[in-house]
Every structure is written in structure tokens, then in C-alpha cells.
Amino acid sequence: MIIDIHAHFTAPDKLFAYKSNLLAGRGESVNKLKLSDEAIIKALNEPVHGGTSHLQQLDEVGTDVQIISPRPYQLMHSEKPEKIVRAFTEACNNLTARQVELFPTKFVGMASLPQNMGVSPKNSVEELERCVKELGFVGCLLNPDPTEGLGPVPPGLGDEYWYPLYEKLVELDVPAMVHAAGCRCGRHDYTLNFIIEESIGIISLMKSKVFQDFPTLKLIICHGGGAIPYQIGRFVAARSKRNTTPFVDSFRQLYFDTALYTQDALEMLFRWAGPDRCMFGTERPGAGTAKDPKTGKWLDDTRPLIEGISWLSETDKKKIFSENARKVFNLKL
Amino acid sequence: MIIDIHAHFTAPDKLFAYKSNLLAGRGESVNKLKLSDEAIIKALNEPVHGGTSHLQQLDEVGTDVQIISPRPYQLMHSEKPEKIVRAFTEACNNLTARQVELFPTKFVGMASLPQNMGVSPKNSVEELERCVKELGFVGCLLNPDPTEGLGPVPPGLGDEYWYPLYEKLVELDVPAMVHAAGCRCGRHDYTLNFIIEESIGIISLMKSKVFQDFPTLKLIICHGGGAIPYQIGRFVAARSKRNTTPFVDSFRQLYFDTALYTQDALEMLFRWAGPDRCMFGTERPGAGTAKDPKTGKWLDDTRPLIEGISWLSETDKKKIFSENARKVFNLKL
Numbered sequence: 022m023i024i025d026i027h028a029h030f031t032a033p034d035k036l037f038a039y040k041s042n043l044l045a046g047r048g049e050s051v052n053k054l055k056l057s058d059e060a061i062i063k064a065l066n067e068p069v070h071g072g073t074s075h076l077q078q079l080d081e082v083g084t085d086v087q088i089i090s091p092r093p094y095q096l097m098h099s100e101k102p103e104k105i106v107r108a109f110t111e112a113c114n115n116l117t118a119r120q121v122e123l124f125p126t127k128f129v130g131m132a133s134l135p136q137n138m139g140v141s142p143k144n145s146v147e148e149l150e151r152c153v154k155e156l157g158f159v160g161c162l163l164n165p166d167p168t169e170g171l172g173p174v175p176p177g178l179g180d181e182y183w184y185p186l187y188e189k190l191v192e193l194d195v196p197a198m199v200h201a202a203g204c205r206c207g208r209h210d211y212t213l214n215f216i217i218e219e220s221i222g223i224i225s226l227m228k229s230k231v232f233q234d235f236p237t238l239k240l241i242i243c244h245g246g247g248a249i250p251y252q253i254g255r256f257v258a259a260r261s262k263r264n265t266t267p268f269v270d271s272f273r274q275l276y277f278d279t280a281l282y283t284q285d286a287l288e289m290l291f292r293w294a295g296p297d298r299c300m301f302g303t304e305r306p307g308a309g310t311a312k313d314p315k316t317g318k319w320l321d322d323t324r325p326l327i328e329g330i331s332w333l334s335e336t337d338k339k340k341i342f343s344e345n346a347r348k349v350f351n352l353k354l
Numbered sequence: 355m356i357i358d359i360h361a362h363f364t365a366p367d368k369l370f371a372y373k374s375n376l377l378a379g380r381g382e383s384v385n386k387l388k389l390s391d392e393a394i395i396k397a398l399n400e401p402v403h404g405g406t407s408h409l410q411q412l413d414e415v416g417t418d419v420q421i422i423s424p425r426p427y428q429l430m431h432s433e434k435p436e437k438i439v440r441a442f443t444e445a446c447n448n449l450t451a452r453q454v455e456l457f458p459t460k461f462v463g464m465a466s467l468p469q470n471m472g473v474s475p476k477n478s479v480e481e482l483e484r485c486v487k488e489l490g491f492v493g494c495l496l497n498p499d500p501t502e503g504l505g506p507v508p509p510g511l512g513d514e515y516w517y518p519l520y521e522k523l524v525e526l527d528v529p530a531m532v533h534a535a536g537c538r539c540g541r542h543d544y545t546l547n548f549i550i551e552e553s554i555g556i557i558s559l560m561k562s563k564v565f566q567d568f569p570t571l572k573l574i575i576c577h578g579g580g581a582i583p584y585q586i587g588r589f590v591a592a593r594s595k596r597n598t599t600p601f602v603d604s605f606r607q608l609y610f611d612t613a614l615y616t617q618d619a620l621e622m623l624f625r626w627a628g629p630d631r632c633m634f635g636t637e638r639p640g641a642g643t644a645k646d647p648k649t650g651k652w653l654d655d656t657r658p659l660i661e662g663i664s665w666l667s668e669t670d671k672k673k674i675f676s677e678n679a680r681k682v683f684n685l686k687l
Contacts, residue, residue, distance in 0.1 A: 071595060172505055177541045208510045209554045212588060216581050217550050221542045244588070248549050248581030251622065254615025255545060255577070258644040258653045262404060267647050282587025285622050289584065292618060311591040314600050320591045
């Protein structure tokens with residue numbers, strides 16, 4: 022079985038019309054969004070991201086199950102007042118839940134949180150609980166910078182600032198997937214910002230006592246851990262000077278997805294993080310849904326790349342493609 | 355011959371006492387710093403960074419020549435008034451120049467610029483010219499974010515904002531080495547900030563027309579190009595969707611140092627950037643001067659790692675260790 026842990030829903034346009042109204046109205050009148058099943062099913066069956074439909078794209082690459090969450094770059098965590106973010110987040114989570122109900126063997130739900138610029142992550146505990154207990158979701162996205170580049174940024178993920186959320190994650194026994202939302206800094210875009218925020222998140226956690234305080238906390242770093250596997254020698258050296266736990270040992274307290282689109286990057290991830298900590302994830306359809314100019318193959322069809330790594334055992338591959346995800350997300354598949 | 359293009363001076367304490375006075379006085383009285391040759395020579399012969407002396411550390415790993423510049427994380431580009439940054443920068447460049455004069459077969463000089471938060475890079479043209487024409491320097495450091503994380507950041511390196519500096523670099527026929535200074539954002543430290551700023555710098559340049567407007571401009575990205583070689587599939591995909599020049603072709607308009615401390619990262623850099631665009635650089639003594647917990651070897655002794663890459667030809671290795679640097683820096687060695 023192939024489980025893709027990193028994917029985002031393909032939504033009807035009406036969701037974004039709703040967002041547009043929320044923004045234009047600045048929260049003056051916030052109604053609930055209603056989406057018909059017909060519209061939800063239609064969105065999943067129309068061509069997207071330059072390829073076939075969302076559902077067809079999964080079949081084409083042989084993905085059996087996808088864990089889907091709202092599209093992070095749309096989440097507008099930096100908008101005010103907070104209630105428009107909350108309304109949109111709920112609409113996104115409700116859409117995710119309905120998509121799962123309509124395709125129960127294909128999709129599993131992951132929540133987005135109503136994080137908001139300048140507001141404590143305590144504000145997200147209730148929605149997380151609703152998503153897990155009422156909607157049956159198996160985890161959530163966690164944005165390390167709800168200011169979306171406007172700043173001042175909240176403390177790093179290693180700070181006690183985030184503990185109310187970590188407590189709830191541990192209590193519910195669900196993982197959080199570290200994934201930034203938009204980027205409004207004006208100098209770089211959201212896709213590079215994901216990589217930056219993951220890198221900052223990892224180093225902040227590695228310098229903290231988060232995993233001493235929450236030994237059962239499960240944090241998944243998206244996009245193969247940002248910059249860190251490539252730059253790991255720098256951090257190994259810094260840690261070695263301090264003569265404490267080797268950096269790689271700390272690094273392996275985290276989980277990672279495999280949303281990387283070259284084989285050498287995938288190998289690097291498995292080498293440093295170890296196959297026990299990695300879970301297949303592609304974002305397909307999404308950032309990698311483009312044809313390789315050389316081979317003509319889809320860049321986010323990474324299953325053959327992983328299967329082609331000769332030094333990974335069959336057991337390793339099984340862990341990466343499904344077993345780790347089953348455990349981390351407590352999947353009943 | 356082994357030329358290490360990425361290194362920073364080891365300075366007498368008196369330089370930092372001078373900096374401390376500049377900061378405390380906020381520019382009220384700015385005197386020139388005078389350092390004795392004795393103090394400069396002594397600093398280079400005392401143990402540093404947990405190892406032997408700067409000069410001994412070069413001999414230990416077989417480096418023949420080092421291109422040295424001021425320590426970037428000390429450059430305080432975000433301090434006001436501008437004149438204290440200018441005074442410190444000049445002191446740093448003068449020290450670099452004297453170090454080169456005292457050890458003319460060992461060191462070659464690279465400038466730091468008096469970049470300042472909120473001030474156009476035009477402010478740096480004069481000092482760059484002084485360093486190249488009067489002090490004989492072969493290039494300069496370029497900080498993409500003189501606010502040092504305080505923001506708002508200036509436009510990305512692909513913006514015309516930077517053109518006055520690019521014009522002067524082209525006129526003088528010297529390269530700039532993209533290297534951030536300190537980081538005052540409060541969430542991550544300067545060493546990770548280097549990686550972030552290099553990543554942002556690359557993507558900004560790749561989206562720009564800088565190399566159309568300045569076909570002979572030479573920009574070197576430090577630390578093996580930040581996050582980009584590892585995450586390159588993401589950017590290959592984004593470019594492929596736009597159906598223009600393949601991302602890797604654009605990427606190879608840049609130069610890179612090899613300041614990475616693991617062999618797989620070095621291989622990844624050479625694979626994507628190509629041996630023609632890479633130059634040996636270690637920062638030794640610096641961030642990587644620590645012993646590998648497993649092998650007991652210095653992590654920044656990366657020459658054997660590069661020599662050990664079987665798919666690089668002898669010609670490739672010669673380019674990486676010296677030939678590319680000779681050309682890019684117009685070295686008379």
C-alpha cells in the first residue's frame with residue numbers, strides 16, 4: 022500500500038469566492054460556507070496543475086491513500102480580524118472532512134489551524150480538538166510564522182510559547198506537520214518560505230527541551246526538512262563543539278516527509294534522517310506537478326525514485342511508503 | 355595548489371574593543387584604529403576555534419593560499435548612525451590589507467562593504483573602489499539584508515536596487531561573495547541566517563534579468579548555495595511550468611564555494627552546479643572547525659572528501675581547488 026502523507030485538497034472555486042468575501046468584508050458579516058457534494062466531486066474530477074484531475078493523478082502514480090489538508094499558502098494567517106481566519110479555516114476543514122466522507126478509501130483528513138498573527142497558539146486548541154474528535158482527522162498543519170513574513174515573528178518552535186498546542190497534540194495523540202502558510206515579506210515567495218520556515222523550525226527545536234518535556238510529541242517536517250540535511254555538517258560541527266548529544270541523534274527525534282523531487286535529495290534525506298523517520302509525501306497535485314524537461318516524466322512521481330535506491334531494503338521501503346505513516350497517524354487501514 | 359576562497363581573518367582583540375567603543379559612543383567621536391604588526395602577527399599565531407593557530411590550521415590541511423575577508427557576523431550592518439559601520443568596515447578592511455602585506459604568499463584580500471540598514475548600496479561603491487584599487491583586494495562580501503533581520507528587508511538581489519553595486523563590480527572586474535552578516539530577528543542565529551539569505555538571494559537572481567543586464571557579473575554564493583541544491587527539484591518544476599530556460603541552466607550562471615562539511619552535500623553541489631562553477635572554500639578556522647564525533651577528523655578539512663569523489667576527473671578537481679579561483683578572482687599566483 023502507498024500512503025501519501027503530504028497533499029492538499031482540490032477545492033471548488035466557491036471556497037475562494039468565500040475567502041474573497043471574508044477579506045473584502047473584514048469580518049463584518051461572517052456566514053458559514055455551504056458547498057454541495059456535486060461541486061466537491063466535480064473539483065476532484067477536473068484537470069488541475071497542468072495534469073489530469075486530482076483523482077486521476079493519484080491513480081496514475083499508484084497512490085492508494087492520501088492524507089489531505091487545506092492548501093497552506095491560502096490560509097492567510099496574518100489577516101485581521103482573527104475571526105475571518107477562523108471562519109475560513111473552519112470552512113477549509115469542513116470541506117476536507119466532506120471530501121474524506123465522499124471518498125473514504127482514498128482520503129484521510131488533516132486539519133489546518135486558525136493560527137493568527139500576534140495571537141497565542143492557544144487559539145487553535147479548540148479547532149484542533151473539533152477536527153480530531155468530531156471530524157476524525159489524524160493530525161494538523163502547524164505554521165511557525167502566522168505573521169506570514171510581516172513580522173515580528175513569534176518565538177521559534179522550541180519555545181514554551183507553543184506548549185499549549187504541543188500539550189493538546191500529545192493528549193490527542195496526533196502529529197503536527199510543520200508547514201508555513203503564505204509569505205508577504207515582498208522579497209521571496211511562499212514556496213521558498215516553506216523551506217526557510219522548516220529550517221528555522223528544526224534548528225529551534227534541536228536547541229530546545231521540547232522533546233524532553235514532550236517525549237511522545239510527533240512533529241513532521243515537510244519538504245524533507247528544508248535546508249538542514251544538505252547543511253547538516255554545519256550543525257554537526259556546532260553541536261560537536263558543545264560536546265552534548267550528537268546533532269544527528271537529535272535530528273532523528275523528528276519525522277519528515279519525502280516531498281523532494283530529485284533522487285539525490287531523497288537519498289540524502291534517508292541517509293541523515295533514517296528510513297524510520299521518513300514518510301512518503303508528494304504534494305501531488307501541487308508544486309512538483311510538472312514534467313522533467315529531460316525525461317518527460319512527472320517530477321512529483323517520486324515513488325520510482327525511492328524504489329530505485331539500491332541501499333534501501335524492502336523493509337525500509339515498506340516503512341517509508343506505509344508502515345511509518347500507519348504508526349505515526351494511527352491509521353486504521 | 356590549493357586555494358581556499360572562503361575564509362575570515364583572525365583579528366587582535368583590539369579590533370573588537372574598537373567596535374565596542376564605536377557602539378557605545380554611537381559615532382560621537384570616531385577615530386581611526388591603529389593596530390601594530392606585532393598584534394596582527396600574534397593573533398594569527400594563537401590557538402583559535404578549538405584548534406591550533408590560524409596559520410597552523412592552514413598548514414595542517416594543506417591550504418596554500420586563502421582569500422580572507424572580515425568576519426561577516428561581526429559587521430553590524432544594521433547599526434546606526436551609518437558612520438560607525440563605515441568606521442568599523444574601514445578598520446576591518448585595513449586589517450585585512452595589512453595581514454595580506456605581512457603574509458603575501460599566504461593571504462589574498464577580500465573587502466567588506468559599509469552596507470547599512472535602509473541605505474542604498476550606492477554607499478558602498480567608494481569603499482569597494484578603495485579596497486580594489488588601493489589595497490589590491492580581489493572581491494568583496496555582499497550582504498543581501500543589511501537590516502540583519504530587523505526588517506523591512508531591501509528588495510531581493512535580482513532587483514535594480516542593487517545595480518549601482520553591480521555596475522562597479524563589473525567595471526572593476528571583481529566578484530562579490532553573497533554572505534549575510536549578523537541576525538537580530540530573535541528566532542534564529544546568524545549561521546542559519548547565512549543559509550537562508552543565500553537561498554533567497556539565488557531565487558531572486560534566478561527570477562531576474564540581472565545576468566542579461568550584466569553578462570560579466572560574477573556572484574559567488576557561499577556555503578554551497580544555501581538550501582537550493584537540495585531543494586532544486588521544486589524550482590526545476592516551477593520553471594518547467596513556465597516553459598522558459600531550464601532552472602539548472604540559470605543556476606549555473608552563479609558561482610559557489612564548497613563550504614559544506616559532508617561528502618554527500620559536496621557531491622550534490624558539484625552535480626547541480628557543475629565543477630566549472632565551484633571553488634574550494636572552507637571557512638577554516640570557523641564554523642566547521644570541530645572534530646567529527648565519529649572519525650575524530652576536522653569537519654572543515656574537506657579536501658580529502660572532494661579528492662575522494664570518484665566521478666570527478668582530475669581536471670574537475672584542479673578547477674575546484676585552484677583554476678576556477680584564478681580566473682574568477684584574476685589571481686596572479
